[in-house]
Amino acid sequence: MAITSANQLELLQTAEAVAREKMIDPGLVVEAMEESLARAAKSRYGAEMDIRVSIDRKTGRATFTRVRTVVEDDELENYQAEMTVEQAKQYLEDPKVGDTFVEEVPPVDMGRIAAQSAKQVILQKVREAERDRQYDEFKDRAGTIINGVVKREEYGNVIVDVGRGEAILRRNEKIGRESYRNGDRIRCYIKDVRREARGPQIFLSRTAPEFMAELFKMEVPEIYDGIIDIKAVARDPGSRAKIAVISYDNSIDPVGACVGMRGSRVQAVVNELQGEKIDIIPWNEDQPTFLVNALQPAEVSKVVLDEEAERIEVVVPEDQLSLAIGRRGQNVRLASQLTGLDIDIMTEAEDSERRQKEFEERTNLFMTALDLDEFFAQLLVSEGFTNLEEVAYVELDELLVIDGVDEDTANELQARARDVLEAQAREALEKARELGAEDSLIDFEGLTPQMVRALAEDGVKTLEDFATCADWELAGGWTTVDGERVKDDGLLEPFDVSLEEAQHLVMTARISLGWVDPADLEDDEEDEEGLEETAEVEEEGEA
Template sequence: MATVAANKLELLQIADAVAREKMIDPGLVIEALEESYARAAKARYGADYDIRAHIDRKSGELTMERVRTVVEEVEDHFTEVDLEDGREIDPNAEIGTEISDPLPHMDFSRIGAQSAKQVIMQRVREAERERQYEEFKDRKGQIINGLVKRTEYGNVIVDVGRGEAMLRRDQLIQREAFRNGDRIRAYIKDVRLEQRGPQIFLSRTAPEFMAELFKMEVPEIYDGVIEIKAVARDPGSRAKIGVISYDSGVDPVGACVGMRGSRVQAVVNELNGEKIDIIPWNEDAPTFLVNALQPAEVSKVVMDDDAGRIEVVVPDEQLSLAIGRRGQNVRLASQLTGWDIDILTEEAESERRQAEFAVRSKLFMDALDADEMVAQLLVSEGFTSLEEVAYVELDELTVIDGFDEETAEELQARARESLDKMRAIAEERARAMGVEDELMNFEGLTPQMIVALANDGIKTLEEFAQCADWELAGGYTTGADGKRVKDEGLLEKFDVSLEEAQEMVLTARVLLGYITVEEMVAMQQASNEEADGEEGDDAEEAAEG
């Protein structure tokens, strides 16, 4: 067996040592060496040549060659050769094949060696970055332990073994301070491959960090017997966590608290003393909200699904407890449940009900020319408008104590007469405002509605047809902060629904010839399917908590 030169074997050993130290593939280091030799050869023979270097993986023998492609007509003499000349080098050459000329052995100068070192270091860094990204990209969403390496402008740089991670100052719990060498535990919030390499971002304030800590401390959560449905945190101060058990024999709250509070205390200690309320999760939103507002007691809950709001009534002495210091308790309950919460005392709610009662009673007294007792009886029975009194079934009035059939008929006659007067006044006002007959005679719009439209500058059927359904019926949009914002509709006070508004607008467009009846039906069907899809998405989100 031929003896291999010592320097050649040493080259392979160095490549292997670098690869083991950096924990990368030795082949990458050899490839970097080959690239550096090829660069050095190009510097001597010319940068336009396609020069390739090859190091034998067993012997360390270096060979270099110039490569050209066989073409019919040569355009670049550095990288191309015609078929005739190509076959002189390789008799089997064909159009499109590559042929190579071996280059003589050359000694590399100090500059060449420096260039080789730079290429190797660059390839090693790239390989390290790729390995680091591959290692950590799948660990996103996990907790990691590390050592504090240094602090830069309030951001903590953490040594996580095979790389560095950043814990931004806004992801640190209040009043936390770390020194170099301190052990730290954090949640891997994101791993991104940026131009300067993979960036690992940590967090100790994320709600998911608390959830993962509980998973580590509570075996039932790790096993899937208990699930964390929602977490809301005011980092370093207070938190609420909603849990549910899928085993009737396991108490979710008790399991998370642990014997003498050992489990929850371990999480509290990790979170710098953050107080934690553990709350049983419930599919019924009002019930879950009542639980979430603990320790405050709740007297009544009124939901507004469209607005995404819940009105909560608490005893007067419980108001400050329900709100919490600087609104903390109600804010965390809102984050946990996903509902905006309005809190009223029983006294405030009673005053509001009395005010509404007085307003409605006055309406019936004036419009029906009825005495106070009759008006109050109507309000007490749930009547809120003249239309309800005028057009309700007669027996719904006669069942009221003291109302016989004659009284009921008289009340309905007065209600209809009052409505007719109001319509006549509104119609006269609308015409005086310049509303055109096409809009005045449009089916579905009352004179009062037309006045409301005219007040906003809508006086023709063409202008009405250009309205969006939500502009008429109102609705809610989600702002940049995630909160739902109320959009007041021009006809909202007349209880016009979104579907009714859409139908009126489409009908106006049909009358004007903007669309056909078939197109109108198709648009309505598409809108209904979209609404059904949104309801399905909402139901799925609710199921996922």
């Protein structure tokens, strides 16, 4: 089949028809046709030739050309597509390496096999262009809600027609035991769009917390306008959810705006989520206050926050315990997800028992170590003293406020406490030496004998060993394993060494060993200060 004048325009008509059907650029189809014709010509003239085809975008005329490139004599490999400077002189004036000689060749008659090959090239190119179009269209829609029509269900996964492509709603992204039939309309959240070899893959979700946030944005104009902001969402899909909101306009109640007149707005979201119960909670910067709100409808008596461990203890009345925990721990689990904190719930009786136990332990410590009677030891604990260090090194005035304590008694208390601490230090130092701790570690400023003993017991016996430790290995920390926070015990954690203090100790050790140049640290600090100043100037400029 030769490309004659009779079917030249037909090429363009075919390209336009395919482009309209697949909703892609007609130019891409024409380029695919040019490549397919060039392949057919190579099969006719020889695969080693550089044959190129150009189709006129107005007339549809296909021009076949052969291209030969001028190369160095010692680089000539393909005699059909390359030629030397000497050979090029018969075609070009003053040829140079890199010049090309283009000559038109007769169109080819395409046999059945060549025509089939050309068809496959066109189809492949069109398919690739269609995939690129789909990816470009949906990649920017990730994080939004889309409406689609159910096409079929495969092994629990729902294939959804989203207009210009197909998307998949996986079994674990459906709410509860949702089931759909062909033709059902469905609303989903576009969770991810990936470019894969088989084409763009669009993954949908109805269980994502962001799905609920987007639904509220559609139902509540104040959220869409930015007057109300959704700060956090926690869901147990199909059962219960909590959403924290804040209003930037004092005249607008964020909770009331989300609920709507007679609950119309929240009810629309509930209906879409298969009856999922939703608690709308006012967000607060103060974490304990926010947590009290998040545990609603349970009443909270007391909250104790451990910011470093990102844990929080909540004390509730006995009759509120089951309500605070919720069925199968649902309420406290959602509150934990909403606040990002690990929550320990206890009753007032349990809290009282724990505090009584701590009181007794501290009383016994002072009775044993300082040789005090029970009443006097209890006085110290009642005044807030928790350990011997506080008694030994506190200002004398703080001891004199205790009933029955004069200056002589206070001095005697501090002397006894210091004697005990010194004895403990000597014992710890002897034990550390027995374990092999070297003087470089023992004499290192910032480490007490008790700390050195704890390090030696764990195999850290030299300053070099100490300098290789990570800050979290010393101060402890928290890691997330399978979605649960797990405590990492630090070697110096019993001595209340913070993460910042551990970082300082390790860096000081590295500097003393010559591993780190202090000048480099100063440069880094200056760079950080410069960045902070630049950020402040930019913020002022924006303001």
